[in-house]
Amino acid sequence: MLARFSRLESWLATLCLAVVAGAAMGPLSPVVDAQRARTANDAVYTDAQAVRGRALYQQRCAVCHGERLSGGLAPPLSGSAFLGAWGGQSLWDLLSKIRNTMPADDPGKLTPSQSADLVAHLLQVGKFPSGEAELGTDAAGLKAIVLPAQPSIASVASRAPTLPATGNLQQLMAGILFPSSNIIFNVQTNDPSVPAKPGEVGKGAFSWVDWGAGIYSGWDLVDNAAVSVAESAPLLLTPGRRCQNGRPVPIDRPDWIKFTQGLAEAGRAAYKASQTRSQEAVTEATNQLADACLNCHRVYRDKPGGTRADPSNKAARCVPSAGG
Ligand code: HEC
Ligand code: HEC
Structure with a gap:
C-alpha cells in the first residue's frame, strides 16, 4: 500500500x-458572520458606477452573457439562476471571479476598479438598490457584503432519482x-x-x-x-x-x-x-x-x-x- x-x-x-x-x-476564508454581514440590498454601489460598468459590460461581456445579462453562450448574470449559484457568496468572490477569469477568452486583464464597476452593473440589473458610496475594491470590505441566499433546492433534490x-x-x-x-x-x-x-x-x-x-x-x-x-x-x-x-x-x-x-x-x-x-x-x-x-x-x-x-x-x- x-x-x-x-x-x-x-x-x-x-x-x-x-x-x-x-x-x-x-x-x-473565514465564514462570513451572518449577523454582521451586509447584503447587496444595503445600497452598496452608485448609479454612476453602474453606468461605467454597463459600458464596459456591453464591450467585453455581452457577446457571451447577453445584452441583458440573461445568458447565451455563457450563464445568465441576473435572475434566479444567477442568485441560485451565487446567493450566500460575497461580493469579493464575485469580483475575484470576474477579475481573474473573465472575459473567458481574454482573462486577467481587468483592473480592480473596472471589476467593481462590472459588479455594480450586475447589481443594478439585479434590482439591488444603489446608494451614495461607490463599491470599493478592498478584500475585507467586499468580503463583508454577501449576495442574498436563494430558497433551498430541497424540493428538487427530493424528486431526483x-x-x-x-x-x-x-x-x-x-x-x-x-x-x-x-x-x-x-x-x-x-x-x-x-x-x-x-x-x-x-x-x-x-x-x-x-x-x-x-x-x-x-x-x-x-x-x-x-x-x-x-x-x-x-x-x-x-x-x-x-x-x-x-x-x-x-x-x-x-x-x-x-x-x-x-x-x-x-x-x-x-x-x-x-x-x-x-x-x-x-x-x-x-x-x-x-x-x-x-x-x-x-x-x-x-x-x-x-x-x-x-x-x-x-x-x-x-x-x-x-x-x-
Ligand atoms: C468520510 C471518510 C473519508 C474521507 C473524507 C476520505 N477518505 Fe479516503 N478512504 C476512506 C476509507 C474508509 C478508505 C478505505 C476504503 C475501503 O477499504 O474500501 C479510504 C481509502 C482511500 C484510498 C485507498 C487507499 C488504500 O490503501 O486502499 C485513497 C487513495 C484515499 N482514501 C484517498 C483519499 C483522499 C485523497 C481524501 C481527501 C481528498 C480522502 N481519501 C478522504 C475514508 C475517507
Ligand atoms: C468568451 C465568452 C465570455 C466572455 C466574453 C465573458 N464570459 Fe463570463 N463566463 C463565460 C463562461 C463560459 C462562464 C461559465 C464558466 C465559468 O464559470 O468560468 C462564465 C462565467 C461567468 C461568471 C460566473 C457565472 C456563474 O453563474 O457562475 C461571471 C460572474 C462572469 N462570467 C462575468 C463576466 C463578465 C463581467 C464579463 C466581461 C468582463 C464576462 N464574464 C465575459 C464566458 C464568457
Whole structure:
C-alpha cells in the first residue's frame, strides 16, 4: 500500500509541516458572520458606477452573457439562476471571479476598479438598490457584503432519482479523490499558469496532469479537480455502497457524515482559492484538504494491528476505531 500510494503519503507527510506553519496565519476564508454581514440590498454601489460598468459590460461581456445579462453562450448574470449559484457568496468572490477569469477568452486583464464597476452593473440589473458610496475594491470590505441566499433546492433534490453505487469505497477514493487531490497538491510546487512545454504535452497518458494538460489549461485542471473533490462528497453517502472488505460504508454514523461534510467544504475552499488564480492561495487551501482526508482516515481507514496476510489491516476498515 505504501508503495502504491507513496506520492499521496509523501504529500501528506509534507503537509503536516505546512499545517503547523499555516495555523499561525489563521483560517483561509473565514465564514462570513451572518449577523454582521451586509447584503447587496444595503445600497452598496452608485448609479454612476453602474453606468461605467454597463459600458464596459456591453464591450467585453455581452457577446457571451447577453445584452441583458440573461445568458447565451455563457450563464445568465441576473435572475434566479444567477442568485441560485451565487446567493450566500460575497461580493469579493464575485469580483475575484470576474477579475481573474473573465472575459473567458481574454482573462486577467481587468483592473480592480473596472471589476467593481462590472459588479455594480450586475447589481443594478439585479434590482439591488444603489446608494451614495461607490463599491470599493478592498478584500475585507467586499468580503463583508454577501449576495442574498436563494430558497433551498430541497424540493428538487427530493424528486431526483437515487442512482445505485457502481464501485466500492476504495475504488471511489482511488478513482476520484486520489487523482483530483493530487492535482491540487501539485500546485504547491507547480505553477498552473506555466504552459506545458511543446514536447511534454500529452505525455504520460495515465498522469492526469500531463494527459489533461493538452486539453485544459493548468488552472482549469485545478478548478475541475477541486469541483470533483467537493462534488464527490455525497457519493460517500450513497446507500448500499460497500467497502473493499465487504462491510457497508457507515453512512448513518454522525462522525462519518461530519467527515464527508468536511471534505465537501475543503473541496469548495480549494475551488474558491483556485478561482483567485493564486498559487499561494491554493497552497494554503491544501492544508484544509489534507486535514479533511486525514480526519476520516484516522478513524475509518488507517487501522493498527495488521498481520502478514493483511499488513494494513484492511479487514478492520470502515468500522469506527475503538475510542475514536
Ligand atoms: C468568451 C465568452 C465570455 C466572455 C466574453 C465573458 N464570459 Fe463570463 N463566463 C463565460 C463562461 C463560459 C462562464 C461559465 C464558466 C465559468 O464559470 O468560468 C462564465 C462565467 C461567468 C461568471 C460566473 C457565472 C456563474 O453563474 O457562475 C461571471 C460572474 C462572469 N462570467 C462575468 C463576466 C463578465 C463581467 C464579463 C466581461 C468582463 C464576462 N464574464 C465575459 C464566458 C464568457
Ligand atoms: C468520510 C471518510 C473519508 C474521507 C473524507 C476520505 N477518505 Fe479516503 N478512504 C476512506 C476509507 C474508509 C478508505 C478505505 C476504503 C475501503 O477499504 O474500501 C479510504 C481509502 C482511500 C484510498 C485507498 C487507499 C488504500 O490503501 O486502499 C485513497 C487513495 C484515499 N482514501 C484517498 C483519499 C483522499 C485523497 C481524501 C481527501 C481528498 C480522502 N481519501 C478522504 C475514508 C475517507
